[in-house]
Amino acid sequence: MTSLQDTKSIFKTKVLCFLVLFVFFIAGAESLFSQRKIYTVVLDAGHGGRDPGNLGSGFKEKDIALKVTLAVGKILSKNKDIRVVYTRTKDNFVELWKRGDIANDVKADLFVSFHCDSHTSQAYGLGTFVLGANGNKTNLEIAKRENSVILLEKDYKQNYDYDPNSPASIIGLSLLQEENLEQSLQLASLIQTQMVKKLKRHNREVKMGNFQVLRETIMPSVLVELGFLTNKKEGRYLNSRSGQQALAKTAAETIVTYVNQLKLNTVSQTNTRVVAPVNTDKTIKATSNITFKVQIASSKKNIETKSYNFKRLKNVERVKVGAYYKYYYGNTSDYSKIKTFLNEAKKVGYRSAFISAFKNGEKISVKEALKTP
Ligand SMILES: [Zn+2]
Incomplete structure (x- = not known):
């Protein structure tokens, strides 16, 4: 049996919880809005x-x-x-x-x-x-x-x-x-x-x-x-x-x-949508929907992905994004493997190459990709 006193104290606790949550919400929202780009x-x-x-x-x-x-x-x-x-x-x-x-x-x-x-x-x-x-x-x-x-x-x-x-x-x-x-x-x-x-x-x-x-x-x-x-x-x-x-x-x-x-x-500068290219890497785990690639170049020119066009790098992939073609090297769900690909690309002269991450074919940030289980 619950006494009136108990009911009152339960009500008080509920109000208190709500207030605490509300304060957290306000604080969270504020930090969200005050987050400015440097x-x-x-x-x-x-x-x-x-x-x-x-x-x-x-x-x-x-x-x-x-x-x-x-x-x-x-x-x-x-x-x-x-x-x-x-x-x-x-x-x-x-x-x-x-x-x-x-x-x-x-x-x-x-x-x-x-x-x-x-x-x-x-x-x-x-x-x-x-x-x-x-x-x-x-x-x-x-x-x-x-x-x-x-x-x-x-x-x-x-x-x-x-x-x-x-x-x-x-x-x-x-x-x-x-x-x-x-x-x-x-x-x-x-x-x-x-x-x-x-x-x-x-x-x-x-x-x-x-x-x-x-x-x-x-x-x-x-x-x-x-x-x-x-x-x-x-x-x-x-x-x-x-x-x-x-x-x-x-x-x-x-x-x-x-x-x-x-x-x-x-x-307008965030999250460019990329059409999912055909995945040819057999090593990708069936469960993973995250893919890493090394972007070695980007151009309005449609360049044949032959290795002689890309400093002898093999299996370069071309993806059209808007008016541009992006050229990727490597395709794996393994982050440590993609770093090896990146080093390879840099070694042959693509010093500005960088790692790109995709989730179900859509470009996401590498940070986000690494957080995805
Ligand atoms: Zn000068």
């Missing part, structure tokens, strides 16, 4: 160490690039939604592929490389580059000059399928950057128009060029040639503290504008 911006100061860059009219590109880059980073770091990562913070030599690796490793949202141009004439002005086939001879010369640092790197033949001195090797473009072309162009034109307008620089427009450092990254990436060191007047501006501060301030403001644009679009 955007990682990789800032790349061109050259460094034994590679001085161009020496213009007595000014050192590597020093100016570093000073501007660090000043941009300092301003960006004050923005609570932005994390800044540098490829170098002092006067040291960093290989071009390593700069890309740094950006890929931290899963950067964008990559901006700062340089200064040179020319035998008194040419001047500011130009921004995205990766693309070289439109004209001038762009080709700039790209060749910026890429020639490879020759200072040890084992460069092993690290790049590219010889800066051979025009033939300039034809094969990175497949990975193609996917980012639109966003890279968006960022480039924002930087170009803002910097030219606010700092009254001569407009050398947004152009495409085959810059090795841009070939190595898998996120929207641009390279800014801040001006010409060979032009005496512009060289002095670039070498001055006030010039560097002004360039850095405008560059940082523009990057913030771009990040704000990204924020508005975040929803």
Whole structure:
């Protein structure tokens, strides 16, 4: 038999439980809403160490690039939604592929490389580059000059399928950057128009060029040639503290504008639906609906999946996603096995390759896949 007293205390306990749950719910909801994305911006100061860059009219590109880059980073770091990562913070030599690796490793949202141009004439002005086939001879010369640092790197033949001195090797473009072309162009034109307008620089427009450092990254990436060191007047501006501060301030403001644009679009960037390809791997457990693959490339081009097209990797798989073809290597439900595939792909030269996970043929995050029993 339950007394009135008991009923009362049961009621009290129920109310208390409800209140506790309610508080947890509110707290949970709040943490859910306050979860904001931090955007990682990789800032790349061109050259460094034994590679001085161009020496213009007595000014050192590597020093100016570093000073501007660090000043941009300092301003960006004050923005609570932005994390800044540098490829170098002092006067040291960093290989071009390593700069890309740094950006890929931290899963950067964008990559901006700062340089200064040179020319035998008194040419001047500011130009921004995205990766693309070289439109004209001038762009080709700039790209060749910026890429020639490879020759200072040890084992460069092993690290790049590219010889800066051979025009033939300039034809094969990175497949990975193609996917980012639109966003890279968006960022480039924002930087170009803002910097030219606010700092009254001569407009050398947004152009495409085959810059090795841009070939190595898998996120929207641009390279800014801040001006010409060979032009005496512009060289002095670039070498001055006030010039560097002004360039850095405008560059940082523009990057913030771009990040704000990204924020508005975040929803559309998640979860691309991928059509399930035919599964040929016999080792996959019948019970598992999780598959791991290594994405080695992505392109608008439909490339035959013959091993000679993919640095001798066998059984490359092609999947069409929207306007793009994605190229995968390896297909297994075993995460440790896919890591072996990833190492293999990186070893043959797909240094930007990464692991993708699928659940019932639909792309999910690797983290999610690993949580699935
Ligand atoms: Zn340079």
